[in-house]
Amino acid sequence: MSEMNETENIHKPRLTMHFKVEEEDFIIAGEAASKTKKALQQLGLKQEIVKNIAIIVYEAAMNIVIHANYGEVQVIIVPAYVTVIAQDKGGGIPDVDLAMQEGYSTAPIEAQEMGFGAGMGLPNMKKCSDIMHIETQVGVGTTLKATIYLHQSDAKQVETGAMYV
């Protein structure tokens, strides 16, 4: 196989998963994380990486359920990295820096009663990913994109801008 082909192949999705998140559907987040975990385990990914991606899917889906009502979480697996994209048409995040602080939460009481609202979701997602990017507009919605490299050598390529699209 030529080097050119290898470079092309690392972008080609091995697997893509979609999870629709509906209003008040608290169960979907855990199910999405659970299904993601199983699929990634079947692909033979390392336990720590599987866990980090499952955490990101769980927290991202739960944020849509609690803070935005309706949206979608996608998990795209290519040989070199995994991207989680969470998109919603909710109210948006007025101050992203504030939302990223550990302990900041606007979760309503019903969510708190279920054990959510620690204000740890976003900071933990950042910790679990190599690149995390939030695009948000008040009254329009939020798109969160998290990328996790599967190999150290690929992480270097991505950092130099060779692979990140």
Place this chain on the structure above:
Amino acid sequence: MTLSDIQTILNAEVLCGHDAMDREVQTAFACDLISEMLAYAGSETLLITSLINTHVIHTAEVMDAVGVVFVGGKKPADAIINANYTGIPLLSTPYLLYKCSGLLFSNGIEGCKRETTE
């Protein structure tokens, strides 16, 4: 220490996962906040909580918990227990969070490693 030893120390009832009670436990994490469990608990940690909803079961699966202890004699609904196909043992102890944690700590179970500020 195994989960069976922990069952004895905590005078606990095993709700499910009887086959996996020989699993080794070295560290534990006690909390009632889902995101804190996901943020701080390392893998192969025993989860101690008074939350008994489906989210705790999913969280235990995501964080690769070695087992879950529900404190204060709480037990999830049968439907939630039956839906726990992961094989993670679920235990219920009559002791409250402080006593349960204290008993395990004094028997050598340490706080989970990611607890130290990074």
